Amino acid sequence: MVLNKINGQDFKNLITFGAKNLRLNFKEVDDLNVFPVPDGDTGTNMCHTIEGGVDNIRGIESNNLSDIAKPLSSGALLGARGNSGVILSQIIRGICKGLSNKKEVTALELVEAYKLGVKQAYGAVVTPVEGTILTVFREATEHVSKMVKKSSSINDFYQYHFEEAKRSLARTIDILPVLKEAGVIDSGGAGYVYIVEGMLKYLNEEEIKVDESSLTQRVNSGEQETKQIDFSAFGPDDVLQFGYCTEFILRLQNSKVDIEHFDIDNVINILNGDDIKGDSIVALVDDSVLKVHVHTMNPGIVLDKMRQFGEFLTIKIENMALQHNENIGDSQLEENRRKEHKKYTVVAVGQGEGIVNAFKELGVDVVISGGQTMNPSTENFINAFKSLDAENIIVFPNNSNIFMAASQAAKLYKGANVEIVKTKSIAECYSALTMLDFSSDDLTIILGNFREVIDNVTSGEVTTATRDTNINGIDIKKGDYITLIDGDLVSANKDRDQSILKALENNKDIEDKQVLLLIYGENVNEGEVEELITKINDLFPYLEVGAIPGNQAIYDYYFSLE
């Protein structure tokens, strides 16, 4: 088929095909990993992100582009995981902004929307790095901007866009030195190319067969299951203690407010007012759609007051005493809902039974399941925030690829002050938590202490190589135990203990370090840990060495050196 214009349904089909094609190829994208470690996840993250958008438009039959653009944008925003995922969500958001007032667009108009995508994506990243998905998307968009004429079809647009995206992707290897050394192209860029390829397949009337079951494996998919509510949890003599979880979507009305200059703070101030005393507030406005989540004893006042801005599209009010499932999918979050009000709370990302337990023992209020192999989404963070009754939430993402989703969630969440401590590893987080001390009651001091601890931590990881390669002049054979220190590959050896000992010996700060903590994974038994500790003690008698079980997969050891 050749399309000269696209309407809402066309765009929905294009995006759906893009998502399907990425799903078909996400494993290849995952494998485009700089280090030969089995934990690449860019493809998975981007799938979750775009599918978050697709889920949100699945049932919409409107031909109007603007009816598709908004839910697509907000679905992708909340579904975003990983840095490439967050950037993708911002690209989609920008494009959707360009489509939001349109019924249909020509190829030339589509170029303008894509340019907004570039602007939005670059604006969302604090320090844009070239040689990534940003570059691929920007160059492909610049190319269509040059090539697309008034007479061009939508097919022409995507053909040009696709071809330049592929060329740009091939160039990423020369832009980023880490890619060149590892001999791989950028994974986020590759994911984007698969999306555009899928869109072209739709226009070329090719089929994409995706195993549907792989689509449903996702955690926290947008679909809510039929709820089993236990009404007995609130009896005739019970007193309302926890209030109502109140959620609504409201259409702002021109007759009531100036939609273009609508200030979300007006809504938040009302929800924070003495009559509503709202808690766990999340408020989002996207053009004329206002989405609000609030916990309150007085939902009636919320509804009355919100009508000054527009009219409701949907409303959901639930008594929080009932064991309802607010699409959180984690009973621990429900428990937190009933916890006492706290001035300072801690949210950390972690995986592995031992790590989760250790974090909780050390005072973490909510552990979000995830890590290097499964980055939590923006929505996962928001749900964790909502479950806390807190003034301040301190977040430990524990992986640099989770920073952006955490920051995006922090910006969206209005119910508390959210601070992100940029921990790059479980080991860093553990060290910071052992020094947890809120007694100063001064956020600047508390955060400053954390940063000081983290600056002094050298963190390491030990796993096996997934391919033969050479990094930092170190020859690595598939199956070797490799040790990474602060993200740098520093040793490789057939013997696991030797790999760690070499890494420690070569560390220039080892003489100044006093404490070494090993967090051992599910593949390591206690006897092996004891043996390693003896070897370390022999080599470094002044180092205090300890170990705790982390039960993590893939990484036999995380360690922190302080």
Added chain:
Amino acid sequence: MSKFAIIGDSTCDLTDELRKEYDIDYCRMMVSWTNKEGVNKEIYASLSWEEISHKDYFDLVASGIRVFTTQVTEQEFDKVFEKHLKAGEDLLYIGCSSALSASVLLGQKLQKKYQDKYPDRKIYILDPLNSCMGQGSMLLLASEMRKDGKSIEEIYNYIDEHKLEWHQLATVENLDTLKRAGRVKASKAFFGNLFGVKPILISDAKGNNYAIEKQKGRRNALLRMVEMAKAEAVNPENQICWISDAECKKEDLELLVDNLKSVVKFKDVKVVPMGPIIGATTGKGTIGVFFRGEKVTIIGE
């Protein structure tokens, strides 16, 4: 002016030599434990270490055996106090901080009994709100003042007025003993699974051992104590800094002593072995630094 006795107790860390040189007596507390064979053992918490050596005692504590401590008993007070009272001496008893032991409280309670029996004698019971060489160096000062011809009232009033000027900075090697004994004030979050974390313990304005902050690593904790001593000590060049030591590693002790001399510039730094009572709750590797500064105002939560 009648002659008077200066008396401490088992927590004052004064060695045989120091007690002899300064003519200081002491009341003994008790320690007891059940050894690995299930045999109960109870001995005097002696500062002469006749029944168990300092090293063996702290190895025992480090082995995980819980050592129980008992305050000075009435019988012990009778024995020590009456020895001096019968000899016609007045008494100044500076016991262990009332926040850590009930010995001073019992002494105050018994004061009337002795006063009735020896109406001409003066009996002063002083709560130093301190222990180890904080308490010990107050006793030494009392003895020096006695030598200078000060009266028992003058000495009591001076030390009671100035006792909060004695500062303690201590750290432990291992948190296990401290946690087992539960004798240190700290917020719940302070302990936990704190591998590598070293608390810094002060004696607060109420005489409690209070974990005021924590450091990562032994060396960091020791160096932080030096930094704090530098900030807190008043006229360090004119005072002796005392260290109570519970079998610390030699290099740790040296690091601390060298830095207290070179950085804080104390006139001298002297080390004594830590006594069995406080040591039973803080464990092997505990090290405490004592000196004078401005009055302590901090009160642990």
